Amino acid sequence: MSTTTSAIHHSASDGFAAKADEYARGRPDYPADVLNWLQQRLGLGTGKTVVDLGAGTGKFTAYLAKTGAHVIAVEPVTQMREKLSHTLPEVEALSGTAEAIPLPDASVDAVTCAQAFHWFATSAALTEIHRVLKPGGKLGLIWNVRDESVAWIAKLTRIINQHEGDAPRYASGAWKKVFPHAGFGPLHEDIFPHGHTGTPEDVIINRVRSTSFIAALPADQEANVVAQLRDLIASEPTLAGKPELTVPYTTSAFSAEKLGA
Numbered sequence: 001m002s003t004t005t006s007a008i009h010h011s012a013s014d015g016f017a018a019k020a021d022e023y024a025r026g027r028p029d030y031p032a033d034v035l036n037w038l039q040q041r042l043g044l045g046t047g048k049t050v051v052d053l054g055a056g057t058g059k060f061t062a063y064l065a066k067t068g069a070h071v072i073a074v075e076p077v078t079q080m081r082e083k084l085s086h087t088l089p090e091v092e093a094l095s096g097t098a099e100a101i102p103l104p105d106a107s108v109d110a111v112t113c114a115q116a117f118h119w120f121a122t123s124a125a126l127t128e129i130h131r132v133l134k135p136g137g138k139l140g141l142i143w144n145v146r147d148e149s150v151a152w153i154a155k156l157t158r159i160i161n162q163h164e165g166d167a168p169r170y171a172s173g174a175w176k177k178v179f180p181h182a183g184f185g186p187l188h189e190d191i192f193p194h195g196h197t198g199t200p201e202d203v204i205i206n207r208v209r210s211t212s213f214i215a216a217l218p219a220d221q222e223a224n225v226v227a228q229l230r231d232l233i234a235s236e237p238t239l240a241g242k243p244e245l246t247v248p249y250t251t252s253a254f255s256a257e258k259l260g261a
Contacts, residue, residue: 027059027115027210028144028196028203031251034063037190038112041255042138044069048109051132053098054116058084060142061091064112072108074101098125103132106261112140118168121175130183133258139184140255143170144194147248152236159228160208163221167213184256194249200233203247 038044044067052061055073057080064071065088073088074096075081085093096102098113098120111129129139146153168174179187196203205226208214214225233239 027057027207028194028247028249030060030063030114030142030144031192031194033192034142034251034253035066037192037253037255038063038067038140041188041190041253042110042112042140044110049107050110050112051101051103051108053101053111053113053129054119055084055093056080056115058088058091060112060114061088065091069109072103098122099128101128101132105131106134108132108137109134110138110140112142114142115144115170117141118170118172118175121168121178123178123181126178126181126183130181130258130260135258135261137258138255139258140253141187142251142253144196144249144251145170147250150248152232152238153247155232155236156204156208156229159225159232160211160214163213163217163225165213179256183259185259187254187256190253190255192251192253194251195246196249197244197246199244200239200242203245204233204239205229207247 042050044050044064046068048067048069050064050067050069050071052058052064052071052073055061055075056077058073061071061073061084071091073081073084073091073093075084075093076095076097078095081093081095084091094102099122111133133139146157148154148157196207208225208229209222214222217225239245
């Protein structure tokens with residue numbers, strides 16, 4: 001994979017470039033437990049170096065910075081990377097992809113992929129991540145996942161999924177097919193309950209509009225999706241008329257250790 005957006009899945013290159021602002025506003029943060037996970041599972045702290053691969057606008061990058069580690073954000077979409085640099089000017093931000101990380105061999109202690117690994121879940125990407133990790137370095141994969149057991153969220157998902165096309169998604173589980181990988185030990189999963197609180201406009205409308213394949217839709221089709229979302233909000237007693245609400249999530253965090261030199 002090259003370091004240009006032409007090599008990225010069209011839903012990501014088109015959608016994320018068009019909706020960087022909506023992504024920053026609409027995407028949920030991460031639970032407080034994540035900071036301890038980064039320190040304990042991935043060993044991050046002062047004197048360590050971590051790469052946030054597919055860093056987007058820096059939602060997760062900010063948590064890495066809190067560990068005291070040196071943080072390098074790698075993001076191929078220019079608009080996303082510019083948003084990250086504006087928000088986190090202390091973070092080194094580089095253009096690159098999972099199969100072309102612009103760093104030397106064995107140069108970092110950890111690589112994280114937040115809301116991103118499903119886009120580049122290939123053996124070649126894992127081999128490249130293995131290359132830049134120091135011996136014993138850690139890989140961390142993390143996703144925020146809406147709680148589908150809630151009835152209105154299930155309805156929300158149906159509105160979203162009708163437009164997914166061939167976009168890779170965490171929920172499909174296809175990303176797991178690249179494991180086991182000879183360069184890494186077994187995946188360990190930690191699960192944290194989480195909630196995204198804010199206005200319906202941000203936690204529902206902007207969150208959905210930031211979804212890659214929704215963001216890439218023609219304007220009239222995107223407007224139709226937004227209209228369906230507003231109808232859902234208006235028709236659900238738990239949502240209608242609420243100035244603020246909480247969308248329940250589960251945060252799944254996976255970690256694995258580099259094997260070999």
